[in-house]
Amino acid sequence: MMGTSIWHPFTQHGLREPIPEIVRAEGAALYTKEGQRIIDGISSWWVNTHGHCHPRIAAAIAQQASQLDQMIFAGWTHGPAQELAHGLRPIMPPDLTRVFFSDSGSTAVEVALKMALGYWRSRKGEARHRIVVMEHSYHGDTIGAMSVGARGVFNQAYEPLLFNTITIPFPAPGREQATLDALEAASHDAAAFIVEPLILGAGGMLVYPPAVLAEMREICARHGVLFIADEVMTGWGRTGTLLACEQANVTPDILCLSKGLTGGSVPLAVTMAIEPVYQAHYSKDRADMFFHSSSYTANPIACAAANANLAIWAEEPVMQRIDTLARKQQAFVDSLRSVPTVENARRCGTIAAFDIKVPFGQRGYMAGLAPALLAYYRERGLLLRPLGNTVYAMPPYCIATADLAALHEGLVQSVDEAV
Numbered sequence: 412m413m414g415t416s417i418w419h420p421f422t423q424h425g426l427r428e429p430i431p432e433i434v435r436a437e438g439a440a441l442y443t444k445e446g447q448r449i450i451d452g453i454s455s456w457w458v459n460t461h462g463h464c465h466p467r468i469a470a471a472i473a474q475q476a477s478q479l480d481q482m483i484f485a486g487w488t489h490g491p492a493q494e495l496a497h498g499l500r501p502i503m504p505p506d507l508t509r510v511f512f513s514d515s516g517s518t519a520v521e522v523a524l525k526m527a528l529g530y531w532r533s534r535k536g537e538a539r540h541r542i543v544v545m546e547h548s549y550h551g552d553t554i555g556a557m558s559v560g561a562r563g564v565f566n567q568a569y570e571p572l573l574f575n576t577i578t579i580p581f582p583a584p585g586r587e588q589a590t591l592d593a594l595e596a597a598s599h600d601a602a603a604f605i606v607e608p609l610i611l612g613a614g615g616m617l618v619y620p621p622a623v624l625a626e627m628r629e630i631c632a633r634h635g636v637l638f639i640a641d642e643v644m645t646g647w648g649r650t651g652t653l654l655a656c657e658q659a660n661v662t663p664d665i666l667c668l669s670k671g672l673t674g675g676s677v678p679l680a681v682t683m684a685i686e687p688v689y690q691a692h693y694s695k696d697r698a699d700m701f702f703h704s705s706s707y708t709a710n711p712i713a714c715a716a717a718n719a720n721l722a723i724w725a726e727e728p729v730m731q732r733i734d735t736l737a738r739k740q741q742a743f744v745d746s747l748r749s750v751p752t753v754e755n756a757r758r759c760g761t762i763a764a765f766d767i768k769v770p771f772g773q774r775g776y777m778a779g780l781a782p783a784l785l786a787y788y789r790e791r792g793l794l795l796r797p798l799g800n801t802v803y804a805m806p807p808y809c810i811a812t813a814d815l816a817a818l819h820e821g822l823v824q825s826v827d828e829a830v
Contacts, residue, residue, distance in 0.1 A: 426782065431789065436463030439810040441794060452788075452795045452804050452818045457612070457644050459675030461723055462809035468676045468719040475715035484512065484708040491714035498721045499681065502653060504662040507683035511701075512709035516643035517551025519667035519680035520605070522703055524555045526665055526688050527603035527637045529701060533691040539602035542574075543594065543636070546581040547614030548607055550641050559605050561614060577601065581611070582619045591626055598634035603665075605639040608655035609759055612644045615801045616764035618757050621659035628661045637664040637688070643680070647671030648733045648808065651760030653724075664688060674720040675807075679713035732808040736761045736815075740804070743819045752826050764803035767826055780829045787828050793821045802826075 419430065432444040439462055441449040451459065461468070479489060496510040511526075513519050524542065531539040542559055549565070550556040557566040558573040566573065579593035580586065594604065608624050611617040631638040640663035645655035647670065652658055654666075665688060669680035692701045707713075723729060740763040747756035747765050756765040769780065781797050788795040795804065795818075802825070804818055 428782065428785070429789070438462040439807045439814055447792055449792050449794050450806075450810075450814045450818055452793055452806050454675060454805055454807050455794070456796070457649070457805055458670040459807045460647050460671040461674050461720070461727075461729070462807045463675075465674055465676070465719075465723070467723060468674045468716050471715045471719035472676065472712055475712045479711045481707065481710055481712070485704055489709070489711050489714075491711045491718060492709040495681075495714045495717050495721070498718060499683070502721075502724070503666065503683060504654075504656070506662050506685050507666055508686045509684045509689040511682045511684065511703075512714075513680045513682065513703075514678050514705055514707050514710070514713075515551070515680055516641075516667065516669040517553040517556045518705065519643060519669050519682045520550045520556040520559070520639075520641060521553055522682040523605065523639045523641075523665045523667050523684075524559065524603070525703055526682065526684055526692075526701065527639065530637065530688045530691040531602045533699070539600055541577055541597075541601045543577045543579060543597045543601045543604040545590075545606050545611070546578055547611050547617055548605075549611070549613035550605065550607075551643075565613075581614075581617055582623045583617075587619070587623050590623065591630065594627055594630050595634075598630055598636045601634070601636045603637040603639050604631050605641055607641050608645050608661070609650050609658065610645060610655070610762060613798065615766075615798055616757070616759075616762065616803045618759045618764075624656070624659040625661055628659065628663075639663060639665045639667065641667045643667050643669045648729065649760050649762060649805065651733060651737050655760075672720065673713055673716040674723065676716045676720075677710075677713045678707075679710065679717055729808065733761055736806070736808055736810065739812075739815055743804075747823070750823065750826065761808065762803060762805045764801060767800045767802060767829055769800050784825055784829055787825045788821060791821050793818060795822070 433441045434444050435442050439451050441451055443449065475491060482489060492512065499510055511522055513522050528540060531537060544559045547561050549560045554572050557569060559576055577597045579597060580590050582590035609619065609621065628638055640656050642654055646668050656663060664685050666683040673679050692699055737760055740761060741758050744756045744758045744763050747753045752768050753765045754768050781799055784797045802822055804822060806818065
C-alpha cells in the first residue's frame with residue numbers, strides 16, 4: 412500500500428495509529444484526502460504564521476523556481492540571499508551585524524554553538540568551552556542541539572554522543588533568584604548560555620517573565636559569556652513581539668531564527684551574530700575560517716519565500732492580527748480558570764497553554780493520556796499535539812473567529828474526555 416514505507420518523526424508505528432493524508436491547505440485549514448477540513452491549531456508544528464499557501468509567498472517561490480533554483484553558497488552568492496540579509500538587518504537588533512544561513516532550527520543552533528566555541532578559540536589564553544543551558548529546554552534533534560537540551564526521553568538513547576553542559580533551574584514563580592544565582596555561579600568560565608526567551612516550547616510551554624530574561628542577559632554580559640537566544644519558535648510574533656527578546660530589551664550575542672522565517676512555507680534558518688564573533692573567524696589563515704555549511708545553505712527559493720515574508724510584515728497589519736489573536740487567547744485562558752480539571756492556564760503572546768490535572772506519575776511528555784487526546788482531536792478535525800498532559804494552541808495569525816472558537820471548544824471538551 413502506498414506510504415507504508417515511510418518512517419514518520421515522533422511516531423510510534425507499533426501503536427498503529429491512523430496517519431491521515433493531507434492533500435491541500437489554505438489559511439488556517441488543512442484538507443484530507445477524504446475531504447475532511449482540519450483546523451491547524453499548532454501552525455503545523457509552530458512554523459506557519461500568515462496562513463498556508465499565502466499567495467504572495469507562493470508567487471515568490473514559483474517565480475524564483477523558474478529563475479534560479481539552487482547553487483553552492485560557499486564562495487558564491489545570489490540576489491535572494493543578499494536581499495534577505497539586507498532586509499533582516501533593519502528589523503533585528505542593530506548589533507547583530509552578520510547573517511549566516513542554514514536550513515533548520517536545529518542547524519541554526521549547531522551553528523550558534525560552533526560560532527561561540529570558535530570565538531573563544533581565537534581568544535588566546537581564554538579558552539572556554541562550557542555551555543550553560545536551562546532546565547527543561549529543547550533546542551533540536553541534532554547532536555549539539557540535543558546536548559544543550561534537557562536530558563530525558565528525547566535523547567536518552569543517544570547519551571554516549573552528547574557533550575556535558577551546565578544546567579541551571581527553570582525560573583519557576585517564586586524561584587527566580589535560584590536561577591539567577593546558578594547562572595552567576597556558572598558564568599565565571601562558561602563560553603555561552605543558550606536559552607529559549609520567555610517560553611520553553613517542547614519542555615511544556617513553560618513561561619517566565621521578561622525581567623528574568625533581562626537579568627540573565629546582564630549576568631552573561633558581566634562575565635563575558637556569549638548569550639545565545641534560540642528564537643526558532645518564539646520569533647516572528649509568537650510571543651506578541653517580532654522577537655521575544657524585545658520584551659526584555661535584550662540584544663543577544665547570537666540569535667537563532669527559523670520556522671516563521673519563510674512564513675512556514677519552506678525550510679530556511681539564519682544565525683545572526685555580533686561583529687566580534689564574526690571577527691574572531693576573520694583571518695588571512697584559512698584554518699581560522701568558520702567550518703560549517705550544508706548543501707542547501709541559502710537556497711534561492713527559500714530565500715525568496717523569506718523575502719516575501721518580510722514584505723508581508725512590512726506591508727500588512729501583521730502585528731494587529733497578532734494583538735487580536737493574543738486577546739482572544741487571553742480570554743480563553745481566563746475562562747479556563749473555572750475548569751476544575753485544568754491547572755496553570757497561561758498565555759504568552761499568541762500561545763495559550765494549560766495542564767490537565769492528573770496524578771504526578773502521569774505527567775510529562777510521555778503521559779499516557781496523550782494518545783487518547785491525539786485521537787480525540789483527529790476525529791474532530793483539529794490539528795493539536797499535546798505535550799503529555801500539557802495542551803496548547805498556537806494557530807496561524809489569520810485564523811478566523813469561528814475556527815478559533817471551535818479550537819477552544821475542542822480543547823475544553825477534550826479535558827473532560829481525557830479525565
